[in-house]
Amino acid sequence: MQIVILKDSAAVAAYGANIFIKQLQKRSHSVLGLATGSTPVSLYQQLIEATKAGNISFSNATTFNLDEYLGLAGTHPQSYRYFMKQQLFDHIDIDQTNTHVPPGDAANPIAACQGYEQQIEAAGGIDIQLLGIGRNGHIGFNEPSSGLMSRTRVKTLTKATIDDNARFFEADEYQPHLSITMGIGTIMDAKKVVLLATGANKAEAIKATVEGPLTAACPASALQMHKDVVLVIDEAAAASLSDCDFYKHIEAENQKLMARLGL
Numbered sequence: 001m002q003i004v005i006l007k008d009s010a011a012v013a014a015y016g017a018n019i020f021i022k023q024l025q026k027r028s029h030s031v032l033g034l035a036t037g038s039t040p041v042s043l044y045q046q047l048i049e050a051t052k053a054g055n056i057s058f059s060n061a062t063t064f065n066l067d068e069y070l071g072l073a074g075t076h077p078q079s080y081r082y083f084m085k086q087q088l089f090d091h092i093d094i095d096q097t098n099t100h101v102p103p104g105d106a107a108n109p110i111a112a113c114q115g116y117e118q119q120i121e122a123a124g125g126i127d128i129q130l131l132g133i134g135r136n137g138h139i140g141f142n143e144p145s146s147g148l149m150s151r152t153r154v155k156t157l158t159k160a161t162i163d164d165n166a167r168f169f170e171a172d173e174y175q176p177h178l179s180i181t182m183g184i185g186t187i188m189d190a191k192k193v194v195l196l197a198t199g200a201n202k203a204e205a206i207k208a209t210v211e212g213p214l215t216a217a218c219p220a221s222a223l224q225m226h227k228d229v230v231l232v233i234d235e236a237a238a239a240s241l242s243d244c245d246f247y248k249h250i251e252a253e254n255q256k257l258m259a260r261l262g263l
Contacts, residue, residue, distance in 0.1 A: 001223065002230045002254065003210060003247040005238045009198040013042035015232050016130070016196050021050050023128050028060040031120075033129030033187075034088070035066050035140075036080045039196050040130060044088040051092045058094035062123050064116075066131070066140040067181035068102040070109060070154060071174075078168060078175075079104055102152065102180035113152040113180060120186070129190035133197050136160050137205045137218035141181035148214070148222045150183030184222050193229040195220070197237040206233055207240040 006012050020043070023030050034040070050056045065080060074081030081101040089099050100119055106112035120126060131139050136158065142150065143158045157165075157177050169175045187193065197206055208218040210231065215221055223229045238244050 001210065001226070002251070003238075003241075004230060004232045004251055005244055005248055006232065006234055008234050009039075010042065012196055012198055012232050012234050013040075013046060016040075016194055017043045017046035017050070019192075019194055019230070020047060020128060020130075021056050024056040024058070024061065027127065028057060029062075030127045031062045031064070031123045031125065033066065033126040033182075033190055034063050034084065035130045035132050036083050037132045039132045039198060041087055043130075043196070048088065048091045058092045061094060062098045063094070063100060064120055064123070064126060064182075065099075065101040066129075066187075067179050068104040069176040070104050070178040070180055071176045073105040074101065074103070076104075078173070102182075104176075104180065106180075109154050109180060113154065116152045116180070116182075117186065120189075126190040128192045128194060129187055131187070131193060131195040131220075133195060133202060133205050133209065133220050134161055135164065135201055135205055137208050137220045139184070139187060139195070139220045139223075141179040142184050142187075142219040144217050144219060146184055146216060146219050148216060148219070149185040149188075151186050152180065152182050155179050155181050184219055188222060188226055191228065193223060193226055195223065195229065195231045196233070197231070198234045200236040200239060202233075202237040203240040206231070206237050207242075211242055 004015060006015060065084060068080045072079040076082060089096055102116055103112050133139055136144055141155045157179060162177060209220040212218055212221055214224055
């Protein structure tokens with residue numbers, strides 16, 4: 001697990017965006033796993049700017065989003081499909097038929113989950129999966145107690161997650177308590193995982209992810225078993241780690257090695 005500790009959220013977004021830019025420059029037909037929430041917005045803005053500058057193209061790319069609220073159509077302003085169109089898809093040169101978000105309005109959600117897994121497999125698997133992390137250590141909508149080898153499925157949201165997301169809904173607006181989410185096993189199948197976290201409210205979740213036991217109580221701890229995962233976090237999110245200087249030293253030495261190898 002590569003731990004990258006940076007000064008602030010702007011540096012985190014820039015570092016994360018650079019990983020995706022390099023991936024698209026290396027392989028234009030990349031399959032990208034995307035995430036919603038406030039953390040990736042700055043990263044998406046930088047991908048938009050890189051596209052407009054001609055540095056990258058999404059014309060051959062395929063995307064799969066982590067999750068969607070169950071009960072919301074993609075045209076609903078609070079749906080994650082709508083979010084992705086507003087924050088990324090409508091501003092880049094992607095074929096929107098190649099953008100996939102779990103169908104929150106599916107007539108048969110169970111079948112839709114199976115179909116989503118089949119779509120990912122048919123695309124050749126995900127090259128890079130972007131993640132955020134919840135205060136309780138959830139990734140996607142895989143809440144604590146989620147099976148560490150789970151696949152795309154319907155999941156009940158915890159009260160903590162509902163409360164955290166309530167700010168996006170009006171007081172009298174329907175807020176779903178169910179979702180469709182990639183499973184932890186689905187996420188672990190990605191060739192590379194990039195998790196972004198900023199702010200002091202994520203510090204305990206990051207500590208549990210990096211230094212805690214492998215446990216369903218912290219779904220993100222499963223990433224300890226992934227062969228290529230990068231955690232990009234700011235100083236505030238790193239505050240509870242046992243020895244930040246140690247992680248910074250490791251990353252500095254890693255960067256020297258990569259430079260020596262021309263990578």
